[in-house]
Amino acid sequence: MLVSLNPYDYDQPFPDVSLALDEPNGLLAVGGCLSPRRLVNAYRQGIFPWFGEDEPILWWSPNPRLVLFPENLHVSRSLRKTLKKAEFNYSVDRCFEQVIEACAEPRDYALGTWISPEIKQAYCHLHTLGLAHSFEAWQEGCLVGGLYGLSIGQVFFGESMFHRASNASKAAFSYAVGQLQQWGFRLIDCQVYTDHLTSLGAEEIPRSTFIELLDSLCGLPPAVNAWHVGRVVG
Numbered sequence: 001m002l003v004s005l006n007p008y009d010y011d012q013p014f015p016d017v018s019l020a021l022d023e024p025n026g027l028l029a030v031g032g033c034l035s036p037r038r039l040v041n042a043y044r045q046g047i048f049p050w051f052g053e054d055e056p057i058l059w060w061s062p063n064p065r066l067v068l069f070p071e072n073l074h075v076s077r078s079l080r081k082t083l084k085k086a087e088f089n090y091s092v093d094r095c096f097e098q099v100i101e102a103c104a105e106p107r108d109y110a111l112g113t114w115i116s117p118e119i120k121q122a123y124c125h126l127h128t129l130g131l132a133h134s135f136e137a138w139q140e141g142c143l144v145g146g147l148y149g150l151s152i153g154q155v156f157f158g159e160s161m162f163h164r165a166s167n168a169s170k171a172a173f174s175y176a177v178g179q180l181q182q183w184g185f186r187l188i189d190c191q192v193y194t195d196h197l198t199s200l201g202a203e204e205i206p207r208s209t210f211i212e213l214l215d216s217l218c219g220l221p222p223a224v225n226a227w228h229v230g231r232v233v234g
Contacts, residue, residue: 005032026062034122063207070181074201
């Protein structure tokens with residue numbers, strides 16, 4: 001039976017992730033709220049919210065977990081050519097709200113979007129608190145790709161990405177991984193399996209291993225003061 005969370009008790013503990021359902025994979029709890037305190041508490045325990053329109057807040061901790069160790073980033077020959085051509089410029093935290101809005105746009109392969117106004121508001125609030133961040137790719141002054149997620153300790157929890165030009169999301173992701181590695185991040189959470197992310201070097205690991213990594217890495221600071229709002233690079 002799923003645990004029902006109290007929306008007014010921000011400190012209410014989550015159930016142990018080992019109690020998550022096998023089908024649907026990882027469903028752990030229902031209800032609660034999207035306050036910064038509850039969200040950070042969730043991510044530190046390997047839990048994230050994901051729910052559709054007209055659904056209550058659903059909390060997940062799938063097994064296995066898709067992750068990327070930054071040193072294992074795979075850059076394909078075609079992507080390497082794109083990066084070598086310098087088709088894009090990149091920035092960090094230049095337009096977080098625009099990135100999450102773009103990620104929420106309908107996709108050809110999906111009905112609706114899980115990035116509801118409630119999600120947007122919650123993660124924009126996390127951004128103002130210095131907890132959520134975005135990476136952007138630009139082409140001729142236009143935002144054409146990017147991604148956003150949470151930063152806790154030496155872990156970056158990726159949430160969503162988008163593209164409006166060929167290879168823009170892959171280029172933005174490649175740039176983000178390079179920056180995160182340079183800044184001392186040791187793990188990128190990709191949540192669940194996708195062909196797109198595995199082609200970039202992501203791999204599935206047991207949930208128990210993922211939780212052990214979070215326990216050791218979330219309390220550590222990145223090697224440098226990573227985030228410089230609005231930074232633009234070539």
